Amino acid sequence: MFVWFLLVVTELGRTIDRIDHAVLEQVVRWRTTSLNSAMQRLQFLGEPTTVLVLRWAGILSALAFRRFRQLLVFLGCILVSTAVSALLSEFLGRSRPLGVEIIGNWDGFSHPSRPMVDISVCLLGLIYLLVPRGDWRSRAKVVAGSYIALLGIVRIYLAVDHPTDVLVGIILGVTITLLGFRLLAPTDAFPITYRRGRSAHLDVGGPRGEAIRAALGEQLGLHAADVRPFGLDGSAGSTPLRIELADPAHPALFAKLYAATHLRSDRWYKLGRTLLYGRLEDESTFSTVRRLVQYEDYLLRIMRSAGIPTAEPYGFAEITPEREYVIVTEFFEGAREISSVDVDEAIIDDALGVVRCLWESGLAHRDIKPANVLIRDGKVLLIDVAFGEVRPSPWRQAVDLANMMLVLALQCDPEKVYERALLRFSPDEIAEAFAATRGLTLTSQLRAQLRQDGRDLISQFRTLAPDRSPIKIQRWSVRRVGLTGAVLVGGLLAVLLTISLFAQASLL
Amino acid sequence: MSATLRWRRWAVPAVAAISAFGGGCGRVESHTAPTCVPKGADTLALVAQSVPTAAKVPCIANYPAGWHFASLSVRNGRTLFTLDSDRAGISAVKVSLQPRCDVQGATEIPSEEPGTRRFERIISVVNDFQAVRSYVFDGGCITYRFDFDRQGRALVNEVSVAIGFMDRAAVDALVRERSGGSLQL
Numbered sequence: 001m002f003v004w005f006l007l008v009v010t011e012l013g014r015t016i017d018r019i020d021h022a023v024l025e026q027v028v029r030w031r032t033t034s035l036n037s038a039m040q041r042l043q044f045l046g047e048p049t050t051v052l053v054l055r056w057a058g059i060l061s062a063l064a065f066r067r068f069r070q071l072l073v074f075l076g077c078i079l080v081s082t083a084v085s086a087l088l089s090e091f092l093g094r095s096r097p098l099g100v101e102i103i104g105n106w107d108g109f110s111h112p113s114r115p116m117v118d119i120s121v122c123l124l125g126l127i128y129l130l131v132p133r134g135d136w137r138s139r140a141k142v143v144a145g146s147y148i149a150l151l152g153i154v155r156i157y158l159a160v161d162h163p164t165d166v167l168v169g170i171i172l173g174v175t176i177t178l179l180g181f182r183l184l185a186p187t188d189a190f191p192i193t194y195r196r197g198r199s200a201h202l203d204v205g206g207p208r209g210e211a212i213r214a215a216l217g218e219q220l221g222l223h224a225a226d227v228r229p230f231g232l233d234g235s236a237g238s239t240p241l242r243i244e245l246a247d248p249a250h251p252a253l254f255a256k257l258y259a260a261t262h263l264r265s266d267r268w269y270k271l272g273r274t275l276l277y278g279r280l281e282d283e284s285t286f287s288t289v290r291r292l293v294q295y296e297d298y299l300l301r302i303m304r305s306a307g308i309p310t311a312e313p314y315g316f317a318e319i320t321p322e323r324e325y326v327i328v329t330e331f332f333e334g335a336r337e338i339s340s341v342d343v344d345e346a347i348i349d350d351a352l353g354v355v356r357c358l359w360e361s362g363l364a365h366r367d368i369k370p371a372n373v374l375i376r377d378g379k380v381l382l383i384d385v386a387f388g389e390v391r392p393s394p395w396r397q398a399v400d401l402a403n404m405m406l407v408l409a410l411q412c413d414p415e416k417v418y419e420r421a422l423l424r425f426s427p428d429e430i431a432e433a434f435a436a437t438r439g440l441t442l443t444s445q446l447r448a449q450l451r452q453d454g455r456d457l458i459s460q461f462r463t464l465a466p467d468r469s470p471i472k473i474q475r476w477s478v479r480r481v482g483l484t485g486a487v488l489v490g491g492l493l494a495v496l497l498t499i500s501l502f503a504q505a506s507l508l
Numbered sequence: 509m510s511a512t513l514r515w516r517r518w519a520v521p522a523v524a525a526i527s528a529f530g531g532g533c534g535r536v537e538s539h540t541a542p543t544c545v546p547k548g549a550d551t552l553a554l555v556a557q558s559v560p561t562a563a564k565v566p567c568i569a570n571y572p573a574g575w576h577f578a579s580l581s582v583r584n585g586r587t588l589f590t591l592d593s594d595r596a597g598i599s600a601v602k603v604s605l606q607p608r609c610d611v612q613g614a615t616e617i618p619s620e621e622p623g624t625r626r627f628e629r630i631i632s633v634v635n636d637f638q639a640v641r642s643y644v645f646d647g648g649c650i651t652y653r654f655d656f657d658r659q660g661r662a663l664v665n666e667v668s669v670a671i672g673f674m675d676r677a678a679v680d681a682l683v684r685e686r687s688g689g690s691l692q693l
Contacts, residue, residue: 017687018690094550098683104584
């Protein structure tokens, strides 16, 4: 800005005009009919339609790959570059090249060259949106650089821009985009990858893998030889890991990596439930990742001390303060998910015994589903206690019982499960459990397996148990009404903001 | 949470929101008025460049009470600028410079601008006043499109006062003067 200000108030501007003019006069001497025709055709490289196509390509690809942060940065770069170039253009008010014949299309003042700014932002933005760091990104930068250079040559040849307009346009576009992406979406923190998997699953290679190994060693005294993702299909709220220790005598460990993204997912999930059903018990969100991990660690210890067969906790380690933590537990080597074993009476009794133990200890697991019920040596093991609750309501405990009975019934007859359940629970308790069962109380995996099974197990259990009217779970409150209103207003504002953004960025 | 992380967390939505709601300056339309006095020389040069064959260039000679400049759009082959009026309305008059214009159906009347032929076509006088006035001259045509609210109908003459023409040679002289003689139109 200071340089531009100097240009206006000093004679430097005239000098630059003279240099630009000399260059353009020389370029004009090289013009030939065939070259003119070729250059005029190449103008499309910087036409508004091309810019629009590139911008939408960036936006749609960012949406397709769910790179929302990079998308916001990309839109921000478009808006900021448009605003800065418009301001400069107004401030300087430079005419198109004088004294030479202009043989191309142009629009508005010439400095800085808007097509050069727009194309630089688009191409560099696309690289940071789509191309992983490394050789591919380097190659993409060479291609983008060649494109930008060719467009610059075309515009100077046609004398629609001065050489300095082109140069400043490129500098402006490249600087804004680089600053935007490097400051607001750095590749270290938000890498571009194309590995398949849920967005909740973080890359544990590279610097993050190193940091995990260092933190395990320094904070928990666990010297990891290998840390790799494990059982990603069964987890959506964290990145599950298997840790091989340097000491071969030590059995492998299980760990879960939590990050701010998981915290946000938890918040959205609970907000959705509050909107749909009202404030069910314990729908309050965690304020930080540290608290989320602390809570899971606490529940692991509470459950172990209550005699629940869950994994032995090894504590948790801090990877990035308040952002990423890894919680470590025993790895149930040789254990299999209940849906892949034959369920006999002993397993049924053991599983129902675990629920009874939860009841008597004043605990609820709240996430009983096939993936969280493992069998090893004929014994039931309960994992993933992150959603657990201490001193839950009878409704919440009843839901645990119903879910466990459904998990068991998926592998055998519901009559047999009901019969064995009567040994530990009264008919009224079982009736209450299925009176409380709703779509909301079933996890998505359990719901999917019930659909796949085809039998209406919930109705069958309700038939077996004494008659009991369903328990209503809709809870209306001023808070729920207010929250729903706030979400609707927020949604409307978001739509208006998006329209405004797109209009400003000439995307509509 | 460290200050840097907190800053990064809010920076992206903040930039987006500020850009969306405060980014009016991002509009591509120019707001630099093409005034007939030397102050608007750069803009006048650009306007002249838009139609290199035009012997005359439209410019804003002065602002009658209640009139002000609204927007300018210049590209090769056409210049368009608009004036707002507190009585005639928003974009009450649109002035354009083009290499040629269609005067079919218009009535030729004596022109007050030397070296030009003036054509008038009244479109509506029922509610709003809508009319097109064209000045045709060597290598170009300047058109005024009037779209006045009912109460502004009597302001047509003020537009004649507001808009003036400059000869290309005069604009060229300004360019030469400002560049110290090194550049010409």
